[in-house]
Amino acid sequence: MRFYKVVGQTSLKKQLIDGVNAGRIPHAQLFLGKPGSGTLPMALAYAQYVSCLKRQENDSCGECSSCRKYETYTHPDLHFSFPYPTKVKDDLASDYMKEWRAALAINPYMNFEGWMQHMDAENKQGNIPIRELRSIIRGLSLKPFESEFKVLVLWLPEYMGQEGNVLLKIIEEPPQNTLFLLVGEKSDRILNTIISRTQPVRVPPIKTDDISSYLMREFEVDEVNGSRFALMSQGDLNLAKSLTQETENPYFQQWRNWMSICYTRKMGDAVKWADEMSGIGRETLKSFFLYGLEILRGIMVFGFRKQAGSWSAQEQDFIQKFSSLDIPISQLEKIILGIEDAISNIERNANAKMVLTDLSFVVARNLKK
Ligand SMILES: [Zn+2]
Structure with missing residues (x-):
């Protein structure tokens, strides 16, 4: 995911890019924003930028060996964790990487419900169980394979419950060159112990103008409807897209x-x-x-x-x-x-x-x- 594909959010992109270029890369960050605001694409674009071998002023290059693997979410130093419904005993998020990559390719702005639908698990509970958290710790203790940085994108820390506290030590004293990018929606449902150990990255709702020009470009709606749908969506790209349909x-x-x-x-x-x-x-x-x-x-x-x-x-x-x-x-x-x-x-x-x-x-x- 390159920054230019993230809808709107111009000033936040600049802030993140400037931080990386000034060498300020906090090792634990919490991207926080409402559904449809683009927290996950933003974290992915950030991770790709940090890892890019030919970083450009405003974006990752999209062509180097790191970017090519990042674009397909297959880089060996890019780790994911996310809520999932237990389908097989002792399963881990890594057992659902195929589904996860496909879902990201279709809509990186997806919300929890969209992801559960993608997993054919609309009526099941999804969560991040303790065995998954232990597996994260094991995975991150290995050295990076190819990149300078090893990145963990943990989507929806809301779903890890009290068990999330097992991550505190590794977030506080991470192995060298490890980046934690937590991506959440509701700070009041995330453990305070986690929040206090991460650098907040607030992702605001997408601006109305940015949504309406996106809709006009991608969905061929006219200007009047573009503005109406954008206004009604309140900065939620998913809602805006569904309104056009x-x-x-x-x-x-x-x-x-x-x-x-x-x-x-x-x-x-x-x-x-x-x-x-x-x-x-x-x-x-x-x-x-x-x-x-x-x-x-x-x-x-x-x-x-x-x-x-x-x-x-x-x-x-x-x-x-x-x-x-x-x-x-x-x-x-x-x-x-x-x-x-x-x-x-x-x-x-x-x-x-x-x-x-x-x-x-x-x-x-x-x-x-
Ligand atoms: Zn690159």
């Missing part, structure tokens, strides 16, 4: 149902709706509401200009019907404010069911002439 926005039906519940004031249904929606996860909820805000703004614009912009046929139909209800703009603004409040309450970990129930009442109150 939906002929209809995945949130549309849910949004239409909820609006209809609020408009007809079936508050019993609103409570049921809140109950269901509170289980879909904070990030998905936020995306759902961001989508809804887009639609509401579309409705407000439609009121002025009598044209619906770039929407699917179903969305356009919904916007037209909604506009014909003639809800005053001041009330639409109250609904928008209510949704924005709900988003920030959800971000602050408020009880989602309560937030959603209250919000339905606000919407219902304002959804009338």
Whole structure:
């Protein structure tokens, strides 16, 4: 993986590259970022750059013997560890390298669910068991075969549990020229003892502009849709890509149902709706509401200009019907404010069911002439 293939993240790339060129290569680093932000590709690009034999100013060369093996994730000094479902007694992550390399080749931005799907193990538990951790320690105690550096990329340290503490000693006093690149999503689920011994590398969500130009380049979406999908994805490349593949926005039906519940004031249904929606996860909820805000703004614009912009046929139909209800703009603004409040309450970990129930009442109150 070369840096240029990592979507966006210009300033972080520069910071990492400058560090290597100045000889600052911390031996234990924790790449931390939300799913779809590119933590894993970033760590892989970093490892390849550190190991490249003809390092260029801004990227690895992609051609030297080290890069060629790094590109296929087959370099003998590149070690991987990751959560996996136990399929055979005493199996190790190294037993699944074929699957792992294939998954990386398909989508290095994959998340845990994507990886488990790839392993045909959607309903099984994946973790990093203690025998895997012991095998990491054994593997790293060997000298590098070809490179100056021996690199361990440990994906999702969240999945190693308390057993992860067996790694503390080797992280603290590593064999010479050993790099630990831990790649995680949620710092509150990673052992504090591990966090305190690693140098943090914060990977922010990908910028909206970077995602939209990626979508326009790779998926041939037009500028308007590129920006819309990018905005809705909140910096998650996987979500952005899946939005381009939906002929209809995945949130549309849910949004239409909820609006209809609020408009007809079936508050019993609103409570049921809140109950269901509170289980879909904070990030998905936020995306759902961001989508809804887009639609509401579309409705407000439609009121002025009598044209619906770039929407699917179903969305356009919904916007037209909604506009014909003639809800005053001041009330639409109250609904928008209510949704924005709900988003920030959800971000602050408020009880989602309560937030959603209250919000339905606000919407219902304002959804009338
Ligand atoms: Zn190279």
